[in-house]
Amino acid sequence: MSRNILVITALMLLVLTLPGISTAKLKVVATLNDLGWIAEQVGGDDVEVSVLCPPHQDPHYLPAKPSLAKKLKKADLLLYNGLELEIGWLPLLIETARNPKIKPGSRGELECADALEHILDVPTGHVDRSKGDIHPLGNPHFLLDPRNGVKVALLIAERMSELDIDAAERYKQRADMFQASVEKRLPEWEALLSASRNCPVIVYHQHWEYLLNWLDIQTIGSIEHRPGISPSPRHTKDIINLGRSQKCVYIIAATWDNLKIAKKASERMDAPLIILPGATGAMEGAEGYLGLFDYICKELSRGGVDGVRNE
Amino acid sequence: MYRFTFSMIILLLLLATDGYCASGTASGVSNSMNPALSINGLFKSQYIQHNNSADDYGIELQEAEMHFTSVVDPFWKANVIFAVHPEEGQAEYGICVEEASIDALNVPAGFSLKLGKFFVPFGKHAKLHTHAFPFIKAPVAVESFLGEGLSETGVELTASLPVPWYSDLTVYGINGNTAIFDNENKELAYGAHSKNFFDITYNSTIEIGGSLLSGPASEDYYGLKSNMSIIGFDMTYKWISSKRSHGPALTISSEFIMPDFLDDDRTPMGWYAFTQYRFHHNWWIGYTSGLVDCDSEIYPNAISQGEILENKMNLTFAPSEFSALRAEVALYDNQASEEDHLCFTLQWNFTIGSHPAHSY
Incomplete structure (x- = not known):
């Protein structure tokens, strides 16, 4: 009798731990669809990616719906464009999510603009809102240069490797593959x-x-x-x-x-x-x-x- | 020799001063840790037509609100808001602390903790600062029972509930000697607020909330019981077109507030409902209707007394996210005293500095 109870208890514990095993993937939330797509290429089967801003939505004006904060609640890694593109809604979502893993300055948040060496349209001289709702840190739409997409992929791989060291080699391999696939297409696009x-x-x-x-x-x-x-x-x-x-x-x-x-x-x-x-x-x-x-x-x-x- | 030594000392001092300035600002003091600062200004020009007294008109600074926010240290984030507004019936201005609170940064398990003076989370409207009101004045139902923003000192704890939709439950304890409870009483008041969001489609959401606030009743009310409660329900539907920047958007919101009293026949209550629609890139139109029914014998602390029906309509032009011009016509009808007045108001609203995004 007591053996049966032990077996049943062990089975129940196993069942209870199963969701933990199945959700062992790194949970990645990307603010933009481009970043989400790159994260999927780099992360492959080792990550679960969700995106906050749908592709048809202007990323400057995403409504900060609490359902988006819910996505952030369980995130291990937040990928955002940066250069203040998401300034109107991301800080509020991070605050609402109350997830210490992705709070500003933690290893679980990555500003993808950090991958860039050269930022365009950085305003010079006096900056104020008479110039409109300008981005004081420079033009944030850098993902529309595929060469920047490659730099971002390599940076994402680096961060994913830090957070999930067991899959580090796979992240690097996939990022290298992504780089090769973009570099192969570049001459074709440029020639066109x-x-x-x-x-x-x-x-x-x-x-x-x-x-x-x-x-x-x-x-x-x-x-x-x-x-x-x-x-x-x-x-x-x-x-x-x-x-x-x-x-x-x-x-x-x-x-x-x-x-x-x-x-x-x-x-x-x-x-x-x-x-x-x-x-x-x-x-x-x-x-x-x-x-x-x-x-x-x-x-x-x-x-x-x-x-x-x-x- | 004396001159040489003196010259060397002066030279060393100059070099040291230069080094000091280079590492800081012109004043020698770093400003990199300064809080984010913003100011909202609200001006209004108003003409009020009364049915049984002389007309009023005037132009005034409705409110100037200064907002400071910053991380304090690895453990806390602070939020301080001062408001400057004209004193009732005087030409002078008064300053009040609307909020001065700290939020804990490292509360585990998805909880949040706030301490200090803050807007009590009761319903939808009471948490809004004046510049975020959908109409120039707060609904009479909110103003009567909760005042123009229920800012009190206490502690607030919020947790997310493990349900498939977004759900937050906030519980709080505040000083009981507030305008709506007993000013003389030192007992605490307690409350809770439940906020639930559902995505209907990608573009449309519905928010349903419930609020309860309980505290010591005022002396005038002791005859009935020593404690009183206020309950509230709110519901907001939003639809925002995601295909166009600043495309069409619709908000429909309603709130019901009822203090809990023993005398069923004379229970005070209030409600309002409003709709706002962005019909063009920079243009919004809005309409609201509301009612408060509040007998002074039953509820002497209410700001508005009697049965008051309000209807308001406005048109807002917002050329950018940081300024707006609003024209509003409002009709207040006090059905008990047969007093009514019609208000025409023009309001100009601006924001400078780094103002945090408003909640959805």
Whole structure:
């Protein structure tokens, strides 16, 4: 009898410990879909990844829903873009989550901008909000240069290895594989847009600076004069005149931008409007980080050379 | 020799001073540990038409709120908010401490602990600071029973409940000598607040809350019982389009507040409901209706007495996240005294500095 009780108790304890065994994976929460995708490539089967900001949402303005804080409650590692891209909602979510593993300064939080050696558009001189809702630390949209994606992957692998030392070698191997797959595609993407080199383009928001800088495409202005502020009719008129005089080849906007104004500028400037996915998975055909650049480069090459609109 | 020694001393002093300045700011004092600081300013211009007395009008600083927040040390984070506002019926301004609290940084098991003076978590509206109100004034139901923000001194403990949705339970103990309880009594008041969030779709959520606050009753009320409680229920539906930055957004919110009294026929109660809709990038429209029914013989501490019905409508233009201009028309109808008044208000709201994000 007592032996039976012992066996049953042992079995019950085993069952109770099973969820612990099955959830031994490193729980990673990424703020952006691009980071989530990279984390999945680096982490493979050793991690469980969830994402806070869906790809179709402008990451500047994610509503800080408590259900997102719930995702953070059990996170072992929080990956965020940084350069204050998530300043409007991430601190609040971290506070609401009350998870000491990911509190600022802990090993469980990683600002992926730390991987960068060179940050674009760092404001010089006096900085205040008369310039709009600017990012005082520089342009945060660095993941739109695939070379930066590689740097971020290597940094993520390093941090994952610190937190889960048993899988360290696998994280490194996967990050190296990711690097190789991106580097293999780079010449292909660059060749696709070689005809657009030094072409003048206008953007809606300064979301595309890293992408255009990588592809040697010249930004001559932005429809959104000051970040986060609706363009005034006067500025819209000025930018249309600038586009006409500089022979702008196309206008680039993200799916979440004010497309009504972008379309109006495009018609008046007689330059095609190219609506691009601002993040991995934001448009059909832009799935995966590599797929994002396949889509963007294809659309830009069509728009730049043939003048095809993708509206 | 004397001159040489003197020159060397002066030279060494200059070198030391230079080194000292280079390591700090121009004043020689580091500012890297200063708290994040922000100020919210609210100005209003108002015209009030009364049905049985002379009209009022004026322009005033409604409130200026200074917010300081910083980590204190590895164990605590502090939050201090001062508010400057005109004194009732005077040309002078008064300053009050709205919040001065510390939050423990290392509480285990997902708990949070707050100590100090803070806005008591009762319902949805009572926790809001004036600049975050959806309408220019607080609903009469909230104002009558809880005042314009129930800021009290005490301790608050919050825990997340292990349920499939997001659920927080907060319990707290505060000084009982508040405006809504007995000013003279030294006993403590206690309360609890449950907050539950459900995602209906990715873009829409519903929040359901319940609140209870219990403390010593005022002397006028001793005839009935020595303790009194206030209960509240709140529900908020939100829908925010995720496809466009600053796209359409809708909020529908309602709250019911009822002090717990023995006399069923004369139980005071209040409620409000409002809706807000962002119909264009920078433009919001809102409407609210509310009622408070409060008999002075039953509940002498209430700020508004009688049966008051309020209806308000506003239009807000917010050119950025840091400023807004609001036009509002409000009709207050006191059905017991047959007094009513109509308010036309223009309010300008600005924020400077590093202001923390508001909760969802």
